[in-house]
Amino acid sequence: MDRFLSIFFQLSLILILAFIALPILVVFAASVSPTATITFDPSQWTLRWFAALTASRWLDPFLLSLKLAAVVTVLSGLLGLLAAYVVAYRKCPGHEAIMALLVSPLAVPQIVKGVAIVLFLSSAGFYALLGTPGLIMAHIVLTLPFVVRMIAGAMYNFDKRLDQAARILGATSFQRIRFILLPIIKPGLFSGMTFAFILSFNNIPLSVFLVRPGETTLPITVINHMEYSLDPVLAAVNVASLAFILAAILLFERIGGFSAQIHGGSK
Amino acid sequence: MSSIETLSALRQPTHLPVRLSRYFPLAPPLIVLMIAFAIPMGMMIGLSFHDADTGILTLDNYVRFFGDDLMLAGLWRTALMSGLVALCVTVMAYPVAYYLARSTSRWRVVVFALAITPELAGVVLRTYGWLVILEDHGAINNLLTWSGLISEPLPLSKNLIGVVIGLTHVVLPFGILSLLTSIQGIDPNLERAAQILGSSRVSIIRHIILPLSVPGIVSSLLIAFTMAASAYATPALLGGAGFKVIATMVYEQVLFYIDWPFAAVMAVILLVMMLTIAFIGARVEARLHRKLHI
Amino acid sequence: MNSNDIEMVSVTKTFGSNLVVNNIDLAIPTGEFVSILGPSGCGKTTTLNMIAGFAQPSSGEIRIRGKSQRGVPPEKRGIGMVFQNYALFPHMTIAENVGFGLKMKKRPAGETRDAVQNALRRVHLDGFENRYPKELSGGQQQRTALARAIAPEPSLLLLDEPLSNLDLKLREAMRVELKDIQEQLAMTFVYVTHDQDEAMAMSDRIVVMQDGVIAQTGRPAEIYEHPRSSFVADFIGKSNLLPISDIRQIENDWFVSLGTKGLTLSVFIPDGMSGHDARYCCIRPEAVRLAVTDEGIPPLPNRLEGTLSRIVNLGAYFDCFITLKDGTVLKSLVRSTRLPGLAVNQAVFLSIDPDAVQLLSR
Ligand SMILES: Nc1ncnc2c1ncn2[C@@H]1O[C@H](COP(=O)(O)OP(=O)(O)OP(=O)(O)O)[C@@H](O)[C@H]1O
Numbered sequence: 001m002d003r004f005l006s007i008f009f010q011l012s013l014i015l016i017l018a019f020i021a022l023p024i025l026v027v028f029a030a031s032v033s034p035t036a037t038i039t040f041d042p043s044q045w046t047l048r049w050f051a052a053l054t055a056s057r058w059l060d061p062f063l064l065s066l067k068l069a070a071v072v073t074v075l076s077g078l079l080g081l082l083a084a085y086v087v088a089y090r091k092c093p094g095h096e097a098i099m100a101l102l103v104s105p106l107a108v109p110q111i112v113k114g115v116a117i118v119l120f121l122s123s124a125g126f127y128a129l130l131g132t133p134g135l136i137m138a139h140i141v142l143t144l145p146f147v148v149r150m151i152a153g154a155m156y157n158f159d160k161r162l163d164q165a166a167r168i169l170g171a172t173s174f175q176r177i178r179f180i181l182l183p184i185i186k187p188g189l190f191s192g193m194t195f196a197f198i199l200s201f202n203n204i205p206l207s208v209f210l211v212r213p214g215e216t217t218l219p220i221t222v223i224n225h226m227e228y229s230l231d232p233v234l235a236a237v238n239v240a241s242l243a244f245i246l247a248a249i250l251l252f253e254r255i256g257g258f259s260a261q262i263h264g265g266s267k
Numbered sequence: 268m269s270s271i272e273t274l275s276a277l278r279q280p281t282h283l284p285v286r287l288s289r290y291f292p293l294a295p296p297l298i299v300l301m302i303a304f305a306i307p308m309g310m311m312i313g314l315s316f317h318d319a320d321t322g323i324l325t326l327d328n329y330v331r332f333f334g335d336d337l338m339l340a341g342l343w344r345t346a347l348m349s350g351l352v353a354l355c356v357t358v359m360a361y362p363v364a365y366y367l368a369r370s371t372s373r374w375r376v377v378v379f380a381l382a383i384t385p386e387l388a389g390v391v392l393r394t395y396g397w398l399v400i401l402e403d404h405g406a407i408n409n410l411l412t413w414s415g416l417i418s419e420p421l422p423l424s425k426n427l428i429g430v431v432i433g434l435t436h437v438v439l440p441f442g443i444l445s446l447l448t449s450i451q452g453i454d455p456n457l458e459r460a461a462q463i464l465g466s467s468r469v470s471i472i473r474h475i476i477l478p479l480s481v482p483g484i485v486s487s488l489l490i491a492f493t494m495a496a497s498a499y500a501t502p503a504l505l506g507g508a509g510f511k512v513i514a515t516m517v518y519e520q521v522l523f524y525i526d527w528p529f530a531a532v533m534a535v536i537l538l539v540m541m542l543t544i545a546f547i548g549a550r551v552e553a554r555l556h557r558k559l560h561i
Numbered sequence: 562m563n564s565n566d567i568e569m570v571s572v573t574k575t576f577g578s579n580l581v582v583n584n585i586d587l588a589i590p591t592g593e594f595v596s597i598l599g600p601s602g603c604g605k606t607t608t609l610n611m612i613a614g615f616a617q618p619s620s621g622e623i624r625i626r627g628k629s630q631r632g633v634p635p636e637k638r639g640i641g642m643v644f645q646n647y648a649l650f651p652h653m654t655i656a657e658n659v660g661f662g663l664k665m666k667k668r669p670a671g672e673t674r675d676a677v678q679n680a681l682r683r684v685h686l687d688g689f690e691n692r693y694p695k696e697l698s699g700g701q702q703q704r705t706a707l708a709r710a711i712a713p714e715p716s717l718l719l720l721d722e723p724l725s726n727l728d729l730k731l732r733e734a735m736r737v738e739l740k741d742i743q744e745q746l747a748m749t750f751v752y753v754t755h756d757q758d759e760a761m762a763m764s765d766r767i768v769v770m771q772d773g774v775i776a777q778t779g780r781p782a783e784i785y786e787h788p789r790s791s792f793v794a795d796f797i798g799k800s801n802l803l804p805i806s807d808i809r810q811i812e813n814d815w816f817v818s819l820g821t822k823g824l825t826l827s828v829f830i831p832d833g834m835s836g837h838d839a840r841y842c843c844i845r846p847e848a849v850r851l852a853v854t855d856e857g858i859p860p861l862p863n864r865l866e867g868t869l870s871r872i873v874n875l876g877a878y879f880d881c882f883i884t885l886k887d888g889t890v891l892k893s894l895v896r897s898t899r900l901p902g903l904a905v906n907q908a909v910f911l912s913i914d915p916d917a918v919q920l921l922s923r
């Protein structure tokens with residue numbers, strides 16, 4: 001009985017993992033297959049679909065998504081720092097309530113937030129803000145709660161005695177933030193910003209309401225095409241954008257060092 | 268002595284602004300959330316109570332929603348789809364989470380990476396993969412036709428099956444994570460103790476692991492249900508016109524029918540649905556924790 | 562010039578309704594090594610934090626180098642501090658940690674480098690400049706914290722139980738080093754500890770605190786030999802602390818009765834003083850002389866007989882517990898080489914010099 005169970009368990013584990021890997025493998029294969037028919041024979045593989053990506057119909061949305069994600073990442077990092085500073089570092093009276101307020105957008109589904117913003121911009125007469133400005137606004141609402149949470153997490157863990165030590169050595173409050181607080185919470189800040197970058201770069205439910213002709217993000221461009229055909233060039237776009245995201249994560253990691261153990265925590 | 272008193276008396280008035288100034292850094296984030304979130308949400312909720320043409324305050328939009336068979340069918344499809352996704356995710360996540368919680372093998376890292384990293388790929392890539400696999404001339408149907416098992420392609424996309432498969436794939440990592448936390452919290456010594464007392468693996472799972480991981484199961488169900496019910500891209504692509512849910516219908520309402528108050532009603536109903544489930548879920552979880560004394 | 566580095570004038574600190582420091586007056590002269598000693602929770606850290614500026618007195622005043630510190634933030638007080646858990650900056654190397662104070666004062670790089678070198682040499686950590694705190698042992702971290710505090714050359718250094726996380730051997734070695742540094746740099750040290758050995762070994766002066774008030778201040782020997790209360794006697798060193806049931810004067814000699822069963826000791830009270838308000842008497846264990854025969858003890862007035870009920874071997878000494886005829890238990894400290902053959906249940910003879918019996922009114 002136990003033996004049977006163990007085999008059954010391992011088999012189901014393998015099947016589930018195969019289920020997880022399957023569509024991703026298919027996309028990779030599709031992106032290098034010479035025709036729309038997928039082949040798993042490496043001798044036939046080609047990079048011709050990737051060559052098509054430099055066309056402006058793919059490059060422009062990519063650049064927009066990149067700029068959007070970059071702006072959103074930087075802004076939500078800055079705003080998140082400010083908010084977390086008051087809430088988690090200074091722990092000003094009412095900080096728990098303020099934190100709840102700051103993360104409250106998480107309780108609202110993205111599609112609902114998207115509707116709210118598009119209705120607000122259209123019916124209040126801010127048509128001009130549809131497109132990039134609206135996208136930035138919406139994406140910040142999406143990413144800020146996560147970023148605040150991650151920075152606040154780092155700041156809650158920040159050892160206040162380090163601050164006292166710096167203070168008695170003559171550091172002013174500005175110097176303490178610059179030389180002690182920021183370097184120590186940097187991993188938290190950068191993991192928050194990385195998360196924001198991925199969320200923004202991949203976003204669909206908010207962007208779908210706010211893009212305009214000529215101002216369309218990469219994921220929206222892809223799904224618009226997907227509704228008509230499963231052109232292998234779409235597979236190449238997807239693979240390239242995944243590669244780009246992985247590269248971005250590595251870059252953030254190099255700067256922020258959030259995965260490495262910092263020489264942290266005095267005993 | 269009196270000079271000290273004067274000093275502190277002088278300091279009093281400056282006291283309050285000094286304390287308030289500590290909150291100043293909150294202004295930028297709060298203003299952004301105000302403009303981009305609170306005001307739009309308020310406006311949308313307000314709009315849902317107004318007549319589209321006359322602008323008069325009314326409940327008509329809600330009445331219309333609940334009297335509209337198309338809408339009710341959409342609501343039903345949303346609930347059915349989310350329920351199925353919640354079940355599939357939890358059933359599939361459980362063995363993976365259990366393995367991750369208990370295994371000491373070096374494959375553990377590999378399994379963990381396999382289970383979690385697809386999240387980085389984004390919804391579009393995965394949906395594209397499923398479409399290639401599931402569509403009428405996709406991998407599965409081609410294989411089955413070629414082998415002569417079927418003559419007509421099986422309807423695997425543009426319907427419930429396709430959407431549930433796609434969403435299960437999207438939500439699975441979250442189910443795994445929430446079950447993982449729960450199972451990791453169960454003392455492995457309990458299992459050893461039961462083993463010493465002569466329990467078989469089956470009865471250990473039945474009498475120890477399953478009961479103690481009920482909170483994890485509940486939170487996995489909840490997270491999967493809410494994520495599925497508010498998902499947009501996967502239903503839009505794998506369900507398409509053949510399987511419309513509230514999220515995709517809201518989108519049509521905003522961009523094609525341009526009926527804003529009605530779109531607002533749908534969004535508000537979706538929101539209320541989510542909040543209700545989250546509320547009930549929190550209550551159930553709290554009760555479970557009390558019952559299991561954890 | 563004022564010769565006191567720190568003056569505390571009726572300083573009180575309350576947290577809500579909790580009175581933590583109660584009306585303390587304390588003057589610490591320049592260049593002195595002062596220990597604040599007391600049991601856990603008596604307000605030592607709070608007192609130190611008020612001097613450092615991390616906490617504000619609820620009332621009273623603190624002056625440093627003659628200047629009132631009201632409204633002066635810690636970073637402007639020009640004092641150094643060593644924290645109990647070291648509080649080293651984990652993201653900085655040892656050199657960066659030690660140079661931090663000078664960097665904040667915007668000293669030239671060359672000067673900072675020299676000062677860092679100097680401070681590290683002083684704590685025997687030269688060569689460790691580029692390590693991170695995580696890569697050091699507890700004792701090395703502790704010395705880094707000390708180097709960081711002395712590098713900017715403050716005239717005043719506060720230390721909050723800086724050795725409490727170290728093992729005994731390291732602690733004893735560090736005591737010597739701390740004392741050396743204090744003397745070489747002619748700094749004022751305010752040293753908080755609840756370890757009385759530490760306070761005795763290093764201090765010029767000890768301030769004993771009890772429940773937020775100062776129980777006694779004085780040189781270590783003074784406090785040991787003349788404790789002013791049973792609390793101090795009990796807290797500093799070992800003692801036989803016995804409640805007095807009666808005290809009477811017969812001509813020039815004073816006698817105290819201890820307990821109810823007629824144990825009486827002759828005590829010494831200088832002429833013109835009265836012993837009538839004495840409540841307790843305190844006898845240090847080393848003042849209780851022990852012998853195995855009647856002749857072995859000096860011919861002193863207080864001769865007692867008893868049974869050895871317990872021996873604790875401390876290596877060089879035996880800590881002996883003697884049960885007297887009336888049931889009173891006295892502790893005696895005996896050099897182990899003097900009476901190597903001591904055994905439990907042995908009958909022993911004791912004598913106590915009347916001079917060694919301290920009378921305490923509290
Ligand atoms: N911020 C605070 N709020 C309320 N009570 C406090 C605060 N800080 C200290 N106390 C209380 O004040 C008393 C003295 O604390 P303090 O830290 O000065 O003790 P201590 O003598 O340093 O003790 P230890 O040897 O354990 O470090 C304690 O009873 C403590 O509970």
Ligand SMILES: [Mg+2]
Nearest residue numbers: 605606607721
């Ligand atoms: Mg303390």
